[in-house]
Structure formats: C-alpha cells, structure tokens
Amino acid sequence: xxxxxxxxxxxxxxxxxxxxxxxxxxxxxxxxxxxxxxxxxxxxxxxxxxxxxxxxxxxxxxxxxxxxxxxxxxxxxxxxxxxxxxxxxxxxxxxxxxxxxxxxxxxxxxxxxxxxxxxxxxxxxxxxxxxxxxxxxxxxxxxxxxxxxxxxxxxxxxxxxxxxxxxxxxxxxxxxxxxxxxxxxxxxxxxxxxxxxxxxxxxxxxxxxxxxxxxxxxxxxxxxxxxxxxxxxxxxxxxxxxxxxxxxxxxxxxxxxxxxxxxxxxxxxxxxxxxxxxxxxxxxxxxxxxxxxxxxxxxxxxxxxxxxxxxxxxxxxxxxxxxxxxxxxxxxxxxxxxxxxxxxxxxxxxxxxxxxxxxxxxxxxxxxxxxxxxxxxxxxxxxxxxxxxxxxxxxxxxxxxxxxxxxxxxxxxxxxxxxxxxxxxxxxxxxxxxxxxxxxxxxxxxxxxxxxxxxxxxxxxxxxxxxxxxxxxxxxxxxxxxxxxxxxxxxxxxxx
Numbered sequence: 001x002x003x004x005x006x007x008x009x010x011x012x013x014x015x016x017x018x019x020x021x022x023x024x025x026x027x028x029x030x031x032x033x034x035x036x037x038x039x040x041x042x043x044x045x046x047x048x049x050x051x052x053x054x055x056x057x058x059x060x061x062x063x064x065x066x067x068x069x070x071x072x073x074x075x076x077x078x079x080x081x082x083x084x085x086x087x088x089x090x091x092x093x094x095x096x097x098x099x100x101x102x103x104x105x106x107x108x109x110x111x112x113x114x115x116x117x118x119x120x121x122x123x124x125x126x127x128x129x130x131x132x133x134x135x136x137x138x139x140x141x142x143x144x145x146x147x148x149x150x151x152x153x154x155x156x157x158x159x160x161x162x163x164x165x166x167x168x169x170x171x172x173x174x175x176x177x178x179x180x181x182x183x184x185x186x187x188x189x190x191x192x193x194x195x196x197x198x199x200x201x202x203x204x205x206x207x208x209x210x211x212x213x214x215x216x217x218x219x220x221x222x223x224x225x226x227x228x229x230x231x232x233x234x235x236x237x238x239x240x241x242x243x244x245x246x247x248x249x250x251x252x253x254x255x256x257x258x259x260x261x262x263x264x265x266x267x268x269x270x271x272x273x274x275x276x277x278x279x280x281x282x283x284x285x286x287x288x289x290x291x292x293x294x295x296x297x298x299x300x301x302x303x304x305x306x307x308x309x310x311x312x313x314x315x316x317x318x319x320x321x322x323x324x325x326x327x328x329x330x331x332x333x334x335x336x337x338x339x340x341x342x343x344x345x346x347x348x349x350x351x352x353x354x355x356x357x358x359x360x361x362x363x364x365x366x367x368x369x370x371x372x373x374x375x376x377x378x379x380x381x382x383x384x385x386x387x388x389x390x391x392x393x394x395x396x397x398x399x400x401x402x403x404x405x406x407x408x409x410x411x412x413x414x415x416x417x418x419x420x421x422x423x424x425x426x427x428x429x430x431x432x433x434x435x436x437x438x439x440x441x442x443x444x445x446x447x448x449x450x451x452x453x454x455x456x457x458x459x460x461x462x463x464x465x466x467x468x469x470x471x472x473x474x475x476x477x478x479x480x481x482x483x484x485x486x487x488x489x490x491x492x493x494x495x496x
Contacts, residue, residue, distance in 0.1 A: 004104060004327040007094045012042040014188055014212055016051060017195040019058035020205025025051055027213065032188060035101040035335040035376040036325040042099075044188045047213035052180070052220035055209040059151040059178035060226045062206025067148045067176035069204075071125040074174055081170075081201035082118045085111075092193060096162050097326040099189045101334040101376065102286050104326050107162075114166035116459040120478060121170030127482050128175055140494045146486035148176030149228040149253075153221035155243070157233045158337055159289040159398075161187035162194070167463060167476035168231040168255070173207055175485045180209045180227070182217045186337060222246045229253030229484070231476060233291070236396075236422075236468050244471035253484060256471040257291070257463065259396045260424035263417035264294040264453065265439065267410065267430035268301040271451075272310060275429040276317055278453030279402075282427075284321060284380045285454070287336050288345075288400040291469070292425040292447065292454050296386070296393060298405045298413045311384060311404060315360050318380040318402070324369030331369055335376035336399060345378050345399035352392040352403070357383040363400060388416040396422070410435055418444045423466030425455040446470060 013029065015022040025045030032042035066074075085092065089111055096107035121127075130145040152172045156165045165181050172179050183191035191210055198208040211217055221227055222243070229252050232243045239256035247254035264282065266275060282294040297314075299307055326334040336342045346364065353359060359381075366379025378400060386393045386403035393403050407413050417426050427449030428439040436450045446464030447455035457463050462475035474484040 002328065003325060004094060004329065006098055006327065007091050008041045008098050008189065011040055012189070014042055014044045014192050016045065016047060016055070016212060017199070017208070017210040018051070018055045019062070019209070020199065023051070025212065027051070030185060032099060032186070033338070034098055035337055036372055038373045038375050042189055044185050044212045046185065047211050047217055049216055049220050052211050052213070052217045053224065055180045055211045056151055056220070056224045056226050058206040059180055059209055062204060063148070063150050063178045066173075066178055066204060066207050069176070071128055071174075074176065075122050075124050077202045078118060078122045078124070078170060078174055081198060081203075082115060082122060084197045084201055085115045085118060088193075088197060089115075092162060092190065094327065095189050095193055097334070099187045100158070100161060101337060102326050103331055103334050104329055106286055107326070110160055110163045113456070113459070114163040117166045117477060118170045120459045121174040124174035127479065128486065136492075140492060143491040143493065145489045145491060146175070146482070147489045148485065149487055150177060151227050152177050152179050152485065153227050153230045154179055154181045155218060155221070155230065155232045155234070156181065156183045156191065158184040158186040159286065159291075161190035164233050165191060165194070168481065169208070171481035172485045173203065175482060177228075177485050178207045178209075180211055180221065182211055182213060182221065185212060185214055188212050222250065222252075225250070227252060231255040233257045235259050240468065240471050254472050255474065255476055255484060257465055257476070258469050258471065259422060260291045260293075260469050261296065261394060261396050261420050261422045262292065262294050262425045262427070263296045263298055263413070263420070265410070265413045265417070265426070265428040266297060266299045266310070267428065267432065267435055268303055268306050269431045270429040271431065272313070274451070276313055278429070278451075279314060280317055280321065282453030283402045284318065284333055284400045287333055289337060289341070289398050290454075292456055294427070294453060295397065295401070296388070296403045296405055298407055298416065300407055300410055300413050302408055307406060311360070314402075315382055318361055318382060321380050322369055323366050323377060323379050325372060328369060333380070333400065336378060337376065339375045341399065342376050342378055345381075345397060345401060348392060348395075348397045348399070348401060349381060352383050352386070352390075355387070355390045355392055357386045357390070357392055357403070360384055388419065394420060410438060414439060414442050418442075421468040424469035425449065427452055427455055
C-alpha cells in the first residue's frame with residue numbers, strides 16, 4: 001500500500017484566529033483523530049463564551065472600515081485568496097483526507113468546489129450592483145442599493161470541512177460583511193489552514209475570524225446581538241429546533257441546510273452501465289456521509305429479469321469497492337468519521353434485518369486494504385425488499401447503506417419519495433424525456449438530478465433544499481448568497 005505523504009506529521013495544538021492574531025484558548029483541549037489510523041493528529045480547543053464574544057467584537061469593529069473598502073479592492077483580496085488556494089490545493093486536499101477519512105480524489109473534488117465559490121465571489125463588483133429608475137415621478141429618481149449588514153456566523157459540519165464554509169464565507173466578505181467561522185471540532189484543521197491563507201491573502205484584522213469549540217460557541221453566536229445572521233449545515237433536529245428557531249427569536253437571518261433521505265428512481269429504459277457507475281459514487285462516495293448521497297434505490301417496472309439482473313450487477317460492482325486509507329490512491333472508500341458513526345450504521349443494519357429487509361451485501365464483513373484498525377470502517381451495504389415507511393427506508397443513516405425498493409410505476413416512485421419528510425436531492429435515471437419531465441415537475445426536492453447521481457449545484461447556482469432538509473428563505477452560493485448577505489436600501493431622490 002503506497003501512501004501519499006501526510007501533511008500533518010506532528011500533533012498540532014490549534015489556536016483561535018481573532019482580529020488577525022492567533023490566540024491560545026483558555027478552553028480545554030480535545031483530540032482530533034485520523035479515523036483511518038486512529039492516531040491523534042491535533043488538539044482543538046473548546047473555546048469559552050468570552051472568546052466567541054471577543055471574536056464577534058473584533059468582527060464588528062472591522063466591519064466599519066471593511067464595508068467602506070471598495071468592491072474592487074475586496075475582489076482583489078479574494079483573487080489573491082483564490083491564487084493561494086490553488087497553490088496549496090494538494091496540501092488542503094490531503095488535510096481533508098487525514099482529518100476526515102475520505103478518499104484523496106473526493107478531497108480534491110471538495111477543494112475544487114470550495115475554490116469555485118471563491119471564484120464566483122470575485123465577481124462582486126458586478127454581482128452587487130443595484131438598479132435605478134429615473135423619473136418615477138416628475139423630477140424624482142429611485143435607487144435600490146445592496147448594502148452589507150455586519151457580522152455573520154458560519155457553523156460548519158464534519159462531512160465537508162473545507163468546502164461547506166466556503167459556500168458562505170467568500171460571499172459574506174465580498175459583500176462587505178465580516179465573519180466568525182466555527183468549524184466542527186471533529187475536523188478543525190481545514191478551517192485552520194484556510195484562515196492562514198486568508199491572513200496571507202491580506203484580509204484586514206477582524207474580517208475573517210475562526211473560533212473552535214462546541215455548544216458554548218454556537219450559543220454565543222445565536223445570542224450575540226451583533227451577529228446579523230447564521231449559516232448552518234448539519235442535522236435536521238439541530239438546524240430546525242435550535243438554529244432556525246433561535247435565529248427567529250432574535251431576528252437573525254438564517255440558512256439552515258439539514259438532513260436528507262434521497263431517492264434515486266431507476267427506470268427500465270435507463271443506461272444500465274452508466275446508471276450503476278453513478279450509483280456507486282452516489283450511495284458510497286464519501287462513505288455515504290453526504291446530504292446529497294442517495295439512500296433509496298427505487299426500481300420501476302414489473303420486469304423480473306431486468307430487476308434481478310440489475311440488482312446482481314449493482315451488488316457485484318459494490319462488492320469490488322476497495323476500502324481503506326484515503327491517502328492510498330487505489331482506495332475507493334474510506335472510513336466513517338468516528339466509531340460512534342460506525343456504530344450508528346451497524347445499528348441500522350440490525351434494524352433493517354429486524355424489519356424483514358433482505359441483506360444482499362454485508363458491509364460488516366468488509367476487507368480493509370492495509371494494516372489498519374477497523375474502529376471506523378464499514379463497507380458498502382445493500383438491502384432489498386425495503387419498505388419506504390420502515391426505519392431503514394425513511395430515516396437518515398449517513399453511511400454507506402443502499403436500500404432497494406421496487407414499484408410498478410413512475411407515479412408510485414414519485415409518491416413514495418414525496419411522502420418522506422426530507423427533500424434534498426432526488427434523481428431519476430431514464431432515457432425518456434417524458435418520464436424525466438414528469439419527475440422534474442412533480443418531485444418535491446430542492447436539488448433534482450436527471451441521469452445525475454449527486455445533485456450538487458455549481459457555485460453560481462443556489463444549493464437548494466425543501467421540507468425538512470432546509471429552513472430559511474434564501475440559499476448559499478451564487479446570487480442568492482449575495483441577497484442573503486445584503487439588505488436593500490431604497491433611495492428616493494429629488495433636487496430643487
């Protein structure tokens with residue numbers, strides 16, 4: 001097993017980045033563990049309320065000058081930031097693999113998607129333009145001017161430690177706001193690295209801040225009156241019942257992108273080989289720890305031979321996926337993030353068996369490439385005869401588990417998908433334009449794939465979501481992010 005060089009070679013004690021300085025926290029330190037090797041690679045502070053308050057105050061103080069910095073000047077700093085990200089592309093990608101466990105090519109894809117958001121935000125001189133109507137009445141002109149609001153909090157998840165904060169951060173600072181980022185304490189190294197690059201790019205002190213921690217930091221963000229809005233990615237119970245609700249109570253803007261149970265509808269006229277290839281990445285990529293991962297494969301039609309042949313090919317392909325350390329470039333699937341997440345997947349395998357589903361591929365028996373501990377590894381797992389109203393078929397698992405269902409018609413497939421409370425990223429595989437249009441029109445999903453397994457929008461489109469997958473009005477990325485991070489100031493002007 002030939003491994004790429006690990007970027008983190010010694011245990012690194014992380015500091016907060018506040019007001020342009022690297023500040024040692026007074027909070028306790030907890031271990032950051034590489035889930036493939038179970039070795040400690042860093043220690044991250046669980047910061048105090050005083051430390052998050054200090055970061056917010058620094059961001060507020062920096063806001064007054066930053067909002068007066070011209071959009072062109074802000075754009076130039078973002079261009080420099082983008083340049084540094086490109087120069088450090090491979091290191092950033094390997095950090096993601098080392099702290100999260102995903103395969104290196106998945107990390108490289110994450111890095112590219114994050115950088116693309118910086119690229120879009122570089123266009124802020126155009127994206128932030130207002131508009132004017134002359135002579136709305138005799139001698140009176142009216143303007144609409146987008147203006148920044150102040151300080152925004154960005155709360156990152158564990159599954160995409162590099163990319164997801166970049167759904168928000170570039171747009172927030174490009175529009176003249178300042179930010180405080182709280183990374184997941186499970187995977188804090190990517191945002192620590194990004195903060196170093198932001199500092200090198202030339203963001204003034206206080207514009208870009210990073211505070212590590214847990215509930216104390218989140219509560220500090222939610223309660224602080226100078227934070228104007230929060231972006232959050234995480235579970236539905238936290239996003240809906242904590243973040244969205246408390247932002248509403250305090251008048252903060254909110255984007256809460258939450259859980260999912262994504263349905264992939266497979267028509268009998270699909271391109272079988274391309275469909276199965278897409279299924280492998282959609283169900284098992286990132287070890288299933290992705291809010292756009294497919295969870296339920298709904299095979300349409302009453303052709304028994306097609307069903308049996310198709311399922312056999314899916315199981316055969318999944319059984320050949322190489323599982324191991326993501327810094328081995330031959331590996332196709334890494335570990336789950338930690339032992340608790342592995343145990344959650346194991347629990348759902350037991351639930352599926354008790355509910356009467358048939359286990360076709362048992363990920364508990366996976367062969368791991370190399371001499372690695374099995375604390376976090378589960379292989380691709382496939383069930384068939386799964387009921388859509390069962391726990392296996394209806395609840396978010398966040399692991400490499402495929403549940404196969406069979407229905408007679410496309411209408412029935414859409415009906416069972418729409419009956420699920422989530423609506424994040426459903427897809428259909430078909431060669432029929434009529435079927436694709438029916439699906440696109442009727443499916444209740446914020447992101448929809450037509451012969452696309454992972455329905456991830458490009459950076460210049462919003463990352464959408466519906467029902468229990470999203471709480472808010474506007475979305476991250478692109479033009480909607482610009483609207484979220486600005487307020488419309490309307491000026492009615494007359495001169496005598």
